[in-house]
Amino acid sequence: MLGEVLQWEHAADAVLSRWMRSHPKMGMRDRAEVAEAVFDVLRHLRRYRQFAESGTGPSSRRLAVLGLASVLSRPALESGLDDTERAWLDHVRSIDPASLPRAVRDSIPDWLDRRLEALPERDSLMQALNQPAPLDLRVNLMKGERDDILAQLREGPSARHDPQPTPYSPWGIRLQGRPAINRWPMFEKGQIEVQDEGSQILTALVAPRRGEMIIDYCAGAGGKTLLLGALMRSTGRLYAFDVSAARLARAKPRFARSGLSNIVPVVIAPGGDTRVKRLRGKAHRVLVDAPCSGLGTLRRNPDLKWRQHPDSLAALVQTQADILKQAASCVAPGGRLVYATCSILPEENEKQVEAFLAENPEFTLLDASKIAADRCKNLTLSGPYLRMRPDLHGTDGFFAAVLERKDAA
Numbered sequence: 001m002l003g004e005v006l007q008w009e010h011a012a013d014a015v016l017s018r019w020m021r022s023h024p025k026m027g028m029r030d031r032a033e034v035a036e037a038v039f040d041v042l043r044h045l046r047r048y049r050q051f052a053e054s055g056t057g058p059s060s061r062r063l064a065v066l067g068l069a070s071v072l073s074r075p076a077l078e079s080g081l082d083d084t085e086r087a088w089l090d091h092v093r094s095i096d097p098a099s100l101p102r103a104v105r106d107s108i109p110d111w112l113d114r115r116l117e118a119l120p121e122r123d124s125l126m127q128a129l130n131q132p133a134p135l136d137l138r139v140n141l142m143k144g145e146r147d148d149i150l151a152q153l154r155e156g157p158s159a160r161h162d163p164q165p166t167p168y169s170p171w172g173i174r175l176q177g178r179p180a181i182n183r184w185p186m187f188e189k190g191q192i193e194v195q196d197e198g199s200q201i202l203t204a205l206v207a208p209r210r211g212e213m214i215i216d217y218c219a220g221a222g223g224k225t226l227l228l229g230a231l232m233r234s235t236g237r238l239y240a241f242d243v244s245a246a247r248l249a250r251a252k253p254r255f256a257r258s259g260l261s262n263i264v265p266v267v268i269a270p271g272g273d274t275r276v277k278r279l280r281g282k283a284h285r286v287l288v289d290a291p292c293s294g295l296g297t298l299r300r301n302p303d304l305k306w307r308q309h310p311d312s313l314a315a316l317v318q319t320q321a322d323i324l325k326q327a328a329s330c331v332a333p334g335g336r337l338v339y340a341t342c343s344i345l346p347e348e349n350e351k352q353v354e355a356f357l358a359e360n361p362e363f364t365l366l367d368a369s370k371i372a373a374d375r376c377k378n379l380t381l382s383g384p385y386l387r388m389r390p391d392l393h394g395t396d397g398f399f400a401a402v403l404e405r406k407d408a409a
């Protein structure tokens with residue numbers, strides 16, 4: 001299975017899920033260990049490949065041994081190794097990561113290492129992106145209060161995941177480990193959803209009001225749409241646009257569970273869709289959660305750093321600019337446009353916004369950190385952009401900018 005993951009034809013979690021389904025007799029604990037070991041190899045692949053150059057036998061076995069070393073106790077792992085492998089593992093364990101070239105230590109391709117060079121506190125960011133992430137939940141305001149849900153989670157079997165309120169989002173709960181929450185009654189009833197705290201905070205930047213007309217332009221499977229709908233208290237009209245019918249189809253059961261009745265899902269055509277044209281200048285607020293490299297989510301999707309290339313990134317940057325232009329046309333005078341990504345790369349973030357503002361002087365940049373602080377009391381950022389980072393905030397890496405169209409008067 002690791003061999004298949006490393007061919008990069010499919011996302012690692014898709015290959016893993018298929019493999020798990022084809023091994024129905026495997027216990028929960030073994031499944032969790034296999035998944036952790038595969039993700040560990042993906043996080044540290046470049047470093048492990050270098051280590052695997054020494055030693056004997058198939059290199060895929062050496063990679064698997066290194067991944068398993070992150071989840072199994074030493075005696076459990078070593079009972080499955082021969083003397084040569086044990087000696088090799090001892091040697092590898094004695095290597096100080098600080099002695100390795102930076103891109104090998106961080107396990108990223110050279111092209112990406114160069115692009116991340118200028119980021120502030122780059123080393124701590126890369127270190128944090130190479131760690132596993134906790135699981136963040138969002139309480140659905142339409143169906144519950146955070147304190148009540150937290151109290152329920154602290155009773156019963158979910159207590160072992162140490163439920164804690166998220167530090168910044170007033171709706172978030174953080175769990176440790178990988179609980180299968182989609183079987184929990186409170187999930188089935190639509191009281192909780194999975195949503196990283198950073199994603200909750202950036203959705204709050206849209207700050208929708210009751211009765212408004214809002215567009216979630218890249219709604220995908222609806223993660224942010226659900227919070228927008230709840231913040232609108234199920235009033236007004238919330239369009240969930242996406243070019244992918246499959247993604248919107250995945251959103252529909254979530255919309256149904258949520259109890260929201262203000263969401264209108266629409267599959268749009270890329271480029272000039274007539275329904276988009278009809279909404280020209282009408283929306284109070286538009287969120288563009290743009291398709292991006294996803295490099296801010298490496299804690300959860302470590303394969304993304306191996307699946308992206310400079311060419312695919314250049315194509316994404318062009319798509320983001322096109323989407324931003326179309327989405328902007330829907331914003332009413334005095335209305336707001338929120339541009340967001342889960343990337344850490346300046347070309348997908350600040351540079352994209354600067355290029356848009358240079359071509360669209362009718363928009364001005366607002367201070368996103370102040371708007372975020374209105375909802376998230378403990379969050380002190382320096383504006384004008386929202387930049388969430390795993391090393392500084394414990395969230396995935398997110399970027400957002402809030403733009404306002406000048407009033408017609």
Ligand SMILES: C[S@@+](CC[C@H](N)C(=O)[O-])C[C@H]1O[C@@H](n2cnc3c(N)ncnc32)[C@H](O)[C@@H]1O
Pocket residue numbers: 217218219220221222223224225241242243244247268269270271289290291292319323
């Ligand atoms: C980052 S994902 C959105 C995730 C979603 N907002 C959430 O919170 O779950 C980006 C989405 O943009 C969609 N997309 C790509 N090109 C688009 C376009 N031209 N117009 C609208 N959506 C597009 C993709 O299908 C994908 O679902």
